[in-house]
Amino acid sequence: MHYSYTQISQYLTCPRRYRHRYLDGWQEKDTRAVMLFGKAFEQALAAYFRHEDSAGALFTEWSACQNQGLHFSKGDSWDRMLQQGIMLLDRFCQDDRIRIRQPKRSLQIKFERQLSTANNFVAYIDAIGTVDGTRCLIEWKTTSSRYPEEPNGLLALDPQLVCYSWMTGISEVAQVVFVRKRLVEVQYLRTTITEEQRQEFGRLVEDTIRRIESAEFLPHSGIRFPQNPCSTCPYVGLCLGKPKMVEIALVRRPGAQNLGWLDELTY
Numbered sequence: 001m002h003y004s005y006t007q008i009s010q011y012l013t014c015p016r017r018y019r020h021r022y023l024d025g026w027q028e029k030d031t032r033a034v035m036l037f038g039k040a041f042e043q044a045l046a047a048y049f050r051h052e053d054s055a056g057a058l059f060t061e062w063s064a065c066q067n068q069g070l071h072f073s074k075g076d077s078w079d080r081m082l083q084q085g086i087m088l089l090d091r092f093c094q095d096d097r098i099r100i101r102q103p104k105r106s107l108q109i110k111f112e113r114q115l116s117t118a119n120n121f122v123a124y125i126d127a128i129g130t131v132d133g134t135r136c137l138i139e140w141k142t143t144s145s146r147y148p149e150e151p152n153g154l155l156a157l158d159p160q161l162v163c164y165s166w167m168t169g170i171s172e173v174a175q176v177v178f179v180r181k182r183l184v185e186v187q188y189l190r191t192t193i194t195e196e197q198r199q200e201f202g203r204l205v206e207d208t209i210r211r212i213e214s215a216e217f218l219p220h221s222g223i224r225f226p227q228n229p230c231s232t233c234p235y236v237g238l239c240l241g242k243p244k245m246v247e248i249a250l251v252r253r254p255g256a257q258n259l260g261w262l263d264e265l266t267y
């Protein structure tokens, strides 16, 4: 069985959600514009580090999604996202704070870790390079609003960065956040993950897999407004027994449990 960060995080959010996705094979439809834009933007970044035309790469990749019946968030459109993407690439290029040597080997790097004879853990790291001269593990994020920077040190609690630090043994980590707003912005957020955090994460993975293998899938539904995870959960139609909602949001791909690592490649 291949496990990934996304699988562990889905289980910790709601074990029932994990069952819908990985055991029963229900998957969100790939028509979310923000997700497909994130993929296209990452291709543009790869082109930038290969000294190719990054704006051209973004246009090509994003054009390929244009006729896929995209669902846009409020205020977004295909043209607007393209324009923001090109402005972000410009800003990133002017900032010139990231260096990636050997981009063919240092982008989208696959790491595997054997957990037991039956299980392994797979992670795809966006990049390993330098941020302002410090060697880091780097994650790209595209978003429509800034990531919070307060209180100071908050980034060190990011579970995905802790997971990737555990997978690679690299302590210095960074998130480069491409913020699509009227005046675009690139945030360069850096932190250090400690050995203790890495060990704790390893224990969390072991414990989560033990619960999955014991078939513990009780729902963790929301309790109080406004932090009710069910209200934004793509699987809410299944839990409410409403086939129409299921049809709009999900497709079924049985046997999905062994393809969970593919989720690592989505945004």
Ligand code: SF4
Pocket: 014, 015, 016, 017, 018, 020, 219, 220, 221, 222, 229, 230, 233, 234, 235, 236, 237, 239
């Ligand atoms: S709708 Fe709520 S209970 Fe159902 S899977 Fe989603 S988070 Fe869990």
